[in-house]
Amino acid sequence: MASIPYSLVFYAPLLLALWGAYLLLRSRKERRNRKLWDEVKGSGLTEPASLHPIIDPNRCVGCGACALACPENQVLGVVAGTAELINPTHCIGHGACKIACPMDAITLVFGTEKRGIDIPNVQPNFETNVPGLFIAGELGGMGLIRNAVEQGRQAIETIRKLPDIGKGDGLDVLIVGAGPAGFSAALGAKQHGLRALTVEQESLGGTVFHYPRGKVVMTAPAKLPIYGKTKFKETTKEELLAFWNDVAKETGVAINYEERMEKITRNNTGFDIKTSRGTYSSRTIMLALGRRGTPRKLGIPGEDQPKVLYSLIDPAQYQNQHVLVVGGGDAALEAATSISEEAGTTVTLSYRSEAFGRAKEKNRDKVAAAESAGRLQLLMKSNVTEIGKDDVQLKHQGSAVTLQNDAIIVCAGGILPTPFLKEIGIEVDTKFGTV
Numbered sequence: 565m566a567s568i569p570y571s572l573v574f575y576a577p578l579l580l581a582l583w584g585a586y587l588l589l590r591s592r593k594e595r596r597n598r599k600l601w602d603e604v605k606g607s608g609l610t611e612p613a614s615l616h617p618i619i620d621p622n623r624c625v626g627c628g629a630c631a632l633a634c635p636e637n638q639v640l641g642v643v644a645g646t647a648e649l650i651n652p653t654h655c656i657g658h659g660a661c662k663i664a665c666p667m668d669a670i671t672l673v674f675g676t677e678k679r680g681i682d683i684p685n686v687q688p689n690f691e692t693n694v695p696g697l698f699i700a701g702e703l704g705g706m707g708l709i710r711n712a713v714e715q716g717r718q719a720i721e722t723i724r725k726l727p728d729i730g731k732g733d734g735l736d737v738l739i740v741g742a743g744p745a746g747f748s749a750a751l752g753a754k755q756h757g758l759r760a761l762t763v764e765q766e767s768l769g770g771t772v773f774h775y776p777r778g779k780v781v782m783t784a785p786a787k788l789p790i791y792g793k794t795k796f797k798e799t800t801k802e803e804l805l806a807f808w809n810d811v812a813k814e815t816g817v818a819i820n821y822e823e824r825m826e827k828i829t830r831n832n833t834g835f836d837i838k839t840s841r842g843t844y845s846s847r848t849i850m851l852a853l854g855r856r857g858t859p860r861k862l863g864i865p866g867e868d869q870p871k872v873l874y875s876l877i878d879p880a881q882y883q884n885q886h887v888l889v890v891g892g893g894d895a896a897l898e899a900a901t902s903i904s905e906e907a908g909t910t911v912t913l914s915y916r917s918e919a920f921g922r923a924k925e926k927n928r929d930k931v932a933a934a935e936s937a938g939r940l941q942l943l944m945k946s947n948v949t950e951i952g953k954d955d956v957q958l959k960h961q962g963s964a965v966t967l968q969n970d971a972i973i974v975c976a977g978g979i980l981p982t983p984f985l986k987e988i989g990i991e992v993d994t995k996f997g998t999v
Contacts (some may be wrong), residue, residue: 590642597641601650611679611921612649615657615672615705618997619647623669633664653922657708674705674995681705682980685991690719690850694989696834698723698850701745702771703980709744709772713786716748716852720789723848724756728833734845735759738837739852740825743770746852747808750817752789761846763839765824768812769805771854790815828988853981860976862890866951872972876902884908886968888956890948891975892920897927899973904939912941912967914948914958948972 604610617630617640624646631640631647635658641650647669649655662670675681683705690698700719701712720737723729729736739749742764753760767773787793791811796804812819820841827838834847859874861867876899884907889900892915900913913931920928934940946960956969982992 594642594644597638597643597648597650600638600641601643601648604651604653610652611676612652612655614655614681615659615674616652616655617649617661617670618673619649620669620671621646623667624665625667625669627666629664629666630661630670633660634658635660651925654924657711673997676997680994680996682982682992683995684985685993689722690715691722692990696726696848697828697988697990698848699852699990700749700850701741701743701852702854703851710786712744712852713748713788716745716750716850717752717787717789719745719850720749720752720756720758723753723850724758726848728847729758732833732847734834734847735761736846737848737850738763738835738844738846739850740837741770741852741854742768742819742821743772743852743854746770746850747812747817747819748786748788749850749852750819751791751811751815754815754817755789760818761844762817762819763823763825764819764821765840767821768808768819770852772801772804859974859978862948862974862976864948864950869951869953871970872951872974874974874976876973876975879903879906882906882909882971885970886910888912888914888948888967888969888972889975890914890972891977892917893922893975893977894924894927896973896975897923897931899975900940901927901930901934903973904934909939910941910968911939912943914943914946914960916945916947918945 619630626642626645626647628642628647631642634640636654636656639649639651639654640647640661642648643650657672659672662672674683684699684703685693686699686704690700690704692699698719700715704715723737736758737749737753737760739746739753739760739762742750742762746762746764747768750760750762764770785794785796788811791814794807796807824840825837826840828849829836829838831845834845835849837844837846837849861874866872875895879899879902882903887903887909889896889903889911896913896915897920900911903909904911911934920931931940931942935942943958943960943965946958946965948956948958950957951972952969954969956967956972958965958967985992
């Protein structure tokens with residue numbers, strides 16, 4: 565009878581023990597993932613806000629590489645041997661999961677079967693179906709600051725190589741918007757010596773400018789043209805805007821603030837652009853408008869009063885006031901909790917649904933803490949019906965409610981400028997969980 569090799573006798577128990585420990589740890593992790601996924605579904609928090617992954621179960625081997633690669637916490641997890649999006653509202657479209665997957669089992673998509681998202685038709689080089697007209701940043705569906713900065717830079721790289729750039733009269737590129745994508749594009753255009761101008765209807769920063777005071781902006785290091793790689797990984801709105809303003813001053817980049825783009829028409833060599841200040845001719849245009857568009861209104865009596873606003877800039881202005889915040893996304897929750905910390909305020913947060921399905925967990929936790937501390941009144945499943953001079957009327961779970969009121973902040977999102985995009989010929993698709 566052949567003897568069993570000594571090495572097998574020695575190592576077999578060790579290997580079996582290691583394999584058993586691995587299976588035990590994997591089983592525990594899967595149970596935790598399943599518990600979280602069941603809690604998320606029970607709370608109705610199943611709708612991702614932006615770009616997100618879908619996993620092909622026929623390709624997925626349950627290795628968990630996607631979960632490890634995700635910079636956010638517990639967004640993806642292995643359940644029953646297959647990766648799942650176990651915390652959809654935490655997903656903010658990094659896309660690292662797709663890159664990490666060894667089986668090519670992940671597709672990044674916009675929208676869901678329940679909630680469609682309008683996305684302009686943009687090619688990989690950021691040119692739309694209208695030749696010479698480019699879109700970069702949030703308007704194209706990518707909301708992360710780092711992604712927007714990179715897209716603005718890459719779009720200019722494409723534009724500078726186009727025929728006739730640098731020839732003839734007029735501009736080589738007119739950039740609309742000075743948010744992360746537009747600012748990066750403006751710097752890139754200056755770096756490459758393009759005849760360029762950026763118009764911005766408000767201030768440097770775009771959507772970031774409208775964040776509440778002190779809001780922490782999460783951003784991975786990004787490469788700004790001329791300046792180079794930034795060091796930010798976590799910063800505040802004020803610090804980020806101050807940094808961008810310093811870069812703008814140092815580089816002398818041309819940005820016309822408080823100038824609104826009004827109309828775009830084609831000409832023989834490119835485009836004519838009418839703004840609130842004049843008319844320009846440009847070979848190309850880059851739209852970096854963001855997705856706020858026109859604020860979505862409530863459509864109720866009294867909404868036209870000056871006390872009704874659609875974004876929060878400085879919570880301190882609401883000290884000693886009765887404030888109503890309307891909405892269920894991160895902007896609404898951040899506005900309500902930041903105002904509730906100001907002296908003498910009474911704050912009510914009204915949302916039409918039963919759960920904050922689009923808000924990050926940390927913001928939901930802040931609302932819960934503010935409510936528990938008595939700083940905030942929460943009215944779920946409620947709708948504002950009328951706004952008076954000194955009060956506001958709501959319908960809360962079928963009952964009429966009247967609140968004393970000095971100010972209302974409506975955070976119901978923006979209406980994407982789809983009619984404008986279609987008017988100038990840009991194709992816009994509504995994505996329901998599709999690429």
